[in-house]
Amino acid sequence: MRTPKRTKPKTDFGIEVRVFTAQTGMTVKELAEAAGVKYTTLVETTTGRCAGHQLIPIVRSFMADYQKRMGV
Numbered sequence: 563m564r565t566p567k568r569t570k571p572k573t574d575f576g577i578e579v580r581v582f583t584a585q586t587g588m589t590v591k592e593l594a595e596a597a598g599v600k601y602t603t604l605v606e607t608t609t610g611r612c613a614g615h616q617l618i619p620i621v622r623s624f625m626a627d628y629q630k631r632m633g634v
Contacts, residue, residue: 575618576608582625597624603609 594601607614
C-alpha cells in the first residue's frame with residue numbers, strides 16, 4: 563500500500579532559498595521582507611505553484627548582495 567506524499571517538493575530555486583536561510587539564520591519571512599517581495603508569493607515560487615519570473619531575480623540579487631556584505 564502506498565502512502566500519499568503530503569509535502570510539496572521544492573524547486574531548484576526553493577532549495578537555493580533553504581540553503582541561504584540555513585547559512586544566514588534568516589527565516590523565509592525575513593528574506594521576503596528584506597528583499598521587498600510578498601512572503602506568500604515567495605513560498606509559492608519555492609514549491610513551483612507560481613512562475614516567479616519577476617520575483618526570482620529580485621530575491622537572487624538580494625541573496626548575492628547579502629552574502630557579499632556579510633562574507634557568508
